[in-house]
Amino acid sequence: MASFRYAFRDTFRLLFRHWGLSLLTLLTAASVLYILGFASLFAMNMRYMISRIEGALVVQAYMKRGETAEQALELVRSSPLVLSVRAISPEEALERLRAKLGNQAQAVTLLGENPLPWSLEIQVQRAEHITPLVRDLMVLPSIEEVLYAGKLVERLATISRASSAVSGIILMLTLLISTLVIFNTIRIAIYSRKEEIEVMLLIGATSTYISLPFVIQGMLLGAGGAILAIFGLWSTYSSAIEAIRSTLAFVDIIDNRRILAQFYVFLFAAGATTGWMCSWLAVHRFTSQSMRSR
Amino acid sequence: MDIRLSGITKVFEPDIVALEDIYLSVDSGEFLYLVGTTGSGKTTLLRLISREYLPTRGQITVGDRNLRKLRSSELPYYRREVGVVFQDFKLLPNLTVFENVAFVLEAMGIPPKLVESRSNEVIDQVGLWRRRFLKPPQLSGGEQQRVAIARAMANSPAVFLADEPTGNLDLRTSEEIMRLLLSINASGTTVIVATHDQYLVDAYRQRLVELHNGRLKRDERRGRYFVDGEL
Known part of the structure; x- marks a missing residue:
């Protein structure tokens, strides 16, 4: 129990002592998650529009x-x-x-x-x-x-396949970029405390004890970045819905609140999970290397 | 806790022999000076005992643990039983004296109240009570050395290793530190001090092991002498 208490205290120490780096990580996470969210919304809308047309066939x-x-x-x-x-x-x-x-x-x-x-x-x-x-x-x-409708069906099938492939590639790329960017930013944070971690290992701290504050920090920054990205996406998407409704009334786009809420919850979970995974990987790699006796 | 080194050789890449065929037994509660010129292998020997290094050949046992067979998950628990005072102190500059000492105990998951009382106790023991809220850069070399000692003794280790604990200190401070180390030993802790301070070795006579070019040159123990491989 005491270990968790120390871990949370150290997490906040980490966040505020290296506030510049924390802010950088937060903004980086927010930016990449915004791009990821935007790509996902685009893919979802493409799929939605095609499925609406397909449903009418x-x-x-x-x-x-x-x-x-x-x-x-x-x-x-x-x-x-x-x-x-x-x-x-x-x-x-x-x-x-x-x-x-x-x-x-x-x-x-x-x-x-x-x-x-x-x-x-x-x-x-x-x-x-x-x-x-x-x-x-x-x-x-x-x-x-x-x-x-023979030709229409064939064209629609081609568009559907292409849009699935393109959106899949975009999603994979943005996910990969998000993971790499968050991983590297957290790795920098870990390297800035290299000396401290090495001393901790030498005095008998377990790798779990050392990792926990970094993992919580990564999760908080990932989740915080996701919240910022959600706000950004929400305002962009609301404006886009308004604009499309007034100019291209025949275009069907997703404005179901439940679907969008689920999507935002998913993005939040993705942010927190990515932050958690990246920081765990970065700190685990570092502690494993440091613990290896020469 | 006793320490046994049998046939220890440590070779660093590419081909630097730091220690060669060392046999050494240190009984539980013993005080031992490790002497020798710079590069003789004193620090390497201490690092082998603290399991920072693994020997190229030979076995080290500390208590009932064979250090070669120690799994990485067991390493932190072993290191908690070995207090180390590093040559360069390895204090964390952002933390106060109190925090530097306390974080060893926190890493062991000890509740905050016990951490506070034990940290204050050892800080008082090393004579830094009035300086406990200062950070290492605000302290003198001798004071930093005492913080390092306080940190190493905070969790009452069974083995205490000190690497040049009096290096670059004035005579008076060196004597204070020696008395501190002897008091740690008096409580039953096995103490190994690597030093090349001949004055202290002569003034506070204890078992003495001399290394020369990575080989055991002398082992002076309770009046018996082992010189260059012969009794």
């Missing part, structure tokens, strides 16, 4: 006359790529036609017997899932025709 499969939709429905339901499927009976299709024709609905009676076949309305999870699904449907003998 519907594949329509028409059965041959006299065929029911049972066989096709079974195949579609068993596919993991499918989000939802609905079978449309010839009667329902006729009703829809009537509704579409409005005051010219009487014209339908001229058709005599209902000529419309059974059909399926299928929604897939992602645009890239459409082409393999269509291929599977086309081989069924009961299927007459499958309608879908």
Whole structure:
């Protein structure tokens, strides 16, 4: 218990005795976490926009006359790529036609017997899932025709894949840069206390006792940097939402408070964890080297 | 706590032999001077005992611990039993005398009240009570040496190693420090003092081990003499 008390006291000593370095670490952490958060928000919005478009994509499969939709429905339901499927009976299709024709609905009676076949309305999870699904449907003998926005689907699938790859790379890079920058800043802080740590090791301090204040310091600076980054992101993002709404009303961007709150909590946790991990690695490396007898 | 060195050789890269084939036994509660010219291997020997260095050949046992087999997780607990006064003091300049002494005890997880009382006790013992809130740069060389001694004795170690504790000090201060070391030894602690201060060695006669070019040259023990490998 006393060790924890000393560790917290030493953490605050560290923070305030080397306040310039602490401030530098805090601002560095805030900057890199802001970039990380910005890249993540960009990636999330790209994914969101694409998924909105993808969600609106519907594949329509028409059965041959006299065929029911049972066989096709079974195949579609068993596919993991499918989000939802609905079978449309010839009667329902006729009703829809009537509704579409409005005051010219009487014209339908001229058709005599209902000529419309059974059909399926299928929604897939992602645009890239459409082409393999269509291929599977086309081989069924009961299927007459499958309608879908072919070129659009292919382009959307390409954009979706590219955006996932680009945002993944951006996230990995920013995460790597954040980790390296925080790790090195904390390493400088540790080297500024090199003499003190060496004396502590010589008089019998355990590496845990030595590491604890640095680890708490790293965690506090990481968390503090994350809070600053969250404030920055929150104000930037709020302004961006306002600007986009007033100029590009058709663009869908994430403004769900719950999703954004979860994202900010995640960023805070990422900051604290990165700070903790980087400082632990830096101090562990240093103490291991110092403890090694020559 | 007794110390046994058997066949100790220490070679530094690339090929500097600091100690060669040293056999030495120090009984528990014994006081020993380690003498020899600069570069004779005194500091290396102390650093081997404090496990800062590992021997190139040979075995060192302190109490029931074989230092070569000591795991890194056991090292801090071993070092708590060995108080070391470093040649360059190794005091922390940002901390006061009190804090320099207290932080040894804090590192052991001792509760704050006990840390305070024990630190004050040893600071008083070394005669620095009135200077306990000063920082090392505000102290004289002799006072800094006494802080280093206070820090090394704070956790009542079983073995006390002092590397040139009177180096660059005036005679009066050197004598004060010697008396302090003898009082530590009087409480049953094994004390090894590396020095080349012949006056003190003669004035406060104790067992004497002389090193020369990394070899044991003389071991004067209770009237028996071991010179250049022969009794």
